[in-house]
Amino acid sequence: MTLSISNLSSGYRARSVLQQIMLPSIPAGSLVALIGPNGVGKSTLVRALAGLQPASGQVTLQDEPLATLSPRERQRRVAYLPQTLPQATSLVVYEMLLGAAYLSGETVQAQITAAIARVADSLGITELMLRRLSELSGGQRQMVGLAQVLVRQAPLLLLDEPTSALDLRWQLNVLEVVRRYVRERQAIALVASHDLNLALRFADQVIMLAPGGDCRMGEPLQVVTSDSLQTCYGVQGRVETCSLGYPVVLVDGVADL
Numbered sequence: 001m002t003l004s005i006s007n008l009s010s011g012y013r014a015r016s017v018l019q020q021i022m023l024p025s026i027p028a029g030s031l032v033a034l035i036g037p038n039g040v041g042k043s044t045l046v047r048a049l050a051g052l053q054p055a056s057g058q059v060t061l062q063d064e065p066l067a068t069l070s071p072r073e074r075q076r077r078v079a080y081l082p083q084t085l086p087q088a089t090s091l092v093v094y095e096m097l098l099g100a101a102y103l104s105g106e107t108v109q110a111q112i113t114a115a116i117a118r119v120a121d122s123l124g125i126t127e128l129m130l131r132r133l134s135e136l137s138g139g140q141r142q143m144v145g146l147a148q149v150l151v152r153q154a155p156l157l158l159l160d161e162p163t164s165a166l167d168l169r170w171q172l173n174v175l176e177v178v179r180r181y182v183r184e185r186q187a188i189a190l191v192a193s194h195d196l197n198l199a200l201r202f203a204d205q206v207i208m209l210a211p212g213g214d215c216r217m218g219e220p221l222q223v224v225t226s227d228s229l230q231t232c233y234g235v236q237g238r239v240e241t242c243s244l245g246y247p248v249v250l251v252d253g254v255a256d257l
Helices: 042-050 071-077 093-104 109-123 138-151 168-185 196-202 226-233
Strands: 002-012 015-027 030-035 055-061 078-081 156-160 188-192 205-209 215-218 235-241 247-254
Touching (some): 002 042, 015 055, 015 188, 015 215, 030 042, 030 168, 030 196, 042 078, 042 156, 071 093, 078 138, 093 109, 093 138, 109 168, 138 156, 138 168, 168 196, 196 247, 205 226
Parallel strands (some): 030 188, 030 205, 078 156
Antiparallel strands (some): 205 215, 235 247
16 A cells, blocks of 8 residues: 655635645555644645545545545544544543444444454553543543544544644653554555654654645655754754764754855
8 A cells, every 4th residue: 555645735715825735655554654743734634635625636545545535434544633622521531432434334333342442552551542532631631532533443544733732751652553553454644743753763764844845755864954954944953863872952052044
């Protein structure tokens, strides 16, 4: 399975945000970080791939154009997590996950129950199963939102800032779970993020969107460099290696533009 994006353009009314985006094919088993400063179109790209944003061009999953799929079939193949947290309702967490699980097309109740239990355990939210969403913190609701995505067992995950409301421990846990999901299921996850260090640590590939419409994709250390940090973010920075061998972005200051 591969995800291919060719000549993708999208925007809002008279304002064009993405123009003719063309990327190398993304293979199965890949976690791809989508990075770039505010306003360059990260959320627009994720929404366009999810079919929630008008777009032109072609997007294919396993050589099949997503635009030709029925809404039901697209729901089975593509799972989208927005930036906004799940609404604080009177429903309990288990009910939220149960509703999401039915979108997978699975009809055997035992399989659905097992999938919910497996996802809840991997994310560490089993103790929240009978809690109402209105009783949960923002971070806990974000975890529930991710759980709703994972129980659908879709081959393509589109995650828009999935760690924004989480503390350091849960950021690491979430991305570990997502990386394990894509490798075990040979799925693909596209994760929009402002955290460059998390992107460098977990991503197999990085897509960097820059002001002016420039778009680059490649291995993390090929894309995130001193030059690209200056061009894309307007900062003087560098990538070094910590004592455990992880690459780390260090920013020295604002660049003279």
